[in-house]
Amino acid sequence: xxxxxxxxxxxxxxxxxxxxxxxxxxxxxxxxxxxxxxxxxxxxxxxxxxxxxxxxxxxxxxxxxxxxxxxxxxxxxxxxxxxxxxxxxxxxxxxxxxxxxxxxxxxxxxxxxxxxxxxxxxxxxxxxxxxxxxxxxxxxxxxxxxxxxxxxxxxxxxxxxxxxxxxxxxxxxxxxxxxxxxxxxxxxxxxxxxxxxxxxxxxxxxxxxxxxxxxxxxxxxxxxxxxxxxxxxxxxxxxxxxxxxxxxxxxxxxxxxxxxxxxxxxxxxxxx
Numbered sequence: 001x002x003x004x005x006x007x008x009x010x011x012x013x014x015x016x017x018x019x020x021x022x023x024x025x026x027x028x029x030x031x032x033x034x035x036x037x038x039x040x041x042x043x044x045x046x047x048x049x050x051x052x053x054x055x056x057x058x059x060x061x062x063x064x065x066x067x068x069x070x071x072x073x074x075x076x077x078x079x080x081x082x083x084x085x086x087x088x089x090x091x092x093x094x095x096x097x098x099x100x101x102x103x104x105x106x107x108x109x110x111x112x113x114x115x116x117x118x119x120x121x122x123x124x125x126x127x128x129x130x131x132x133x134x135x136x137x138x139x140x141x142x143x144x145x146x147x148x149x150x151x152x153x154x155x156x157x158x159x160x161x162x163x164x165x166x167x168x169x170x171x172x173x174x175x176x177x178x179x180x181x182x183x184x185x186x187x188x189x190x191x192x193x194x195x196x197x198x199x200x201x202x203x204x205x206x207x208x209x210x211x212x213x214x215x216x217x218x219x220x221x222x223x224x225x226x227x228x229x230x231x232x233x234x235x236x237x238x239x240x241x242x243x244x245x246x247x248x249x250x251x252x253x254x255x256x257x258x259x260x261x262x263x264x265x266x267x268x269x270x271x272x
Contacts, residue, residue, distance in 0.1 A: 035059045035067045037132040039182075039256065043224035045231055045249040047192075054081030055190050055246035056089055060096045065132035068096045071250055073144065073190040074123040084121055088113060088165070092127070102129055102140045106162070106173040110142070113166040122166035126188050128158075130252065135180045140173045147188035148210065150217060151181065155210045158186075184254040185226060187213060192247035193230070196238050204234050223253040 034042040060068035091112040128139035143164040146157040162173035196204045216229040
């Protein structure tokens, strides 16, 4: 009996160590710095629920002062979700660097995902191309919570038609284009933010996100300040309630144009 208990303890410790190592590898996939786009202040928040997460965010250098911005949420948690996350990230990077059409990029990512997964494996993804020269974003949404564009006291949802990734190769994902004005703030996030529950089983919800962002903007906060304020308000709402989902946010605040030579790279802030 003691020998069997010892073997189980050793096996459990080995598994825990392997998961921790896999978590370290996954963390290194996330951008260490935010892009230096002229006229755009960018900040991130990432908090996995467990050692291995299914969320990811990414920035893809597309040259000509253009950057691909991705926020993704893979179904499930743990090892399976982390492997799917890595596969989607790799496919997205492979296609985005050679194809300018955002709709075609997502279509090809979906084809790849459908070819290598089962029907129960799917993901939501927001992909946008930030253009600093045009001061605009061209975006596609594959079943993901619509990012919010805050402009002069209004919160505008960046919506498009498009289903989940990994379900059908027959679907299309149309893109849309939006101009970005100085003072605008774009917030993309996963549903771990809006679906966080308090002890009354009430969700934080979209309207509390809007309130938190508007309060931060009223105080003149930069992108990082806005993201951290939203995170603080969510934590204050939830109290000591256990978080059951990964949480990711990317905030982009549009400022007055700055020469590219004067832009510096900023540290990204994934947190555990």
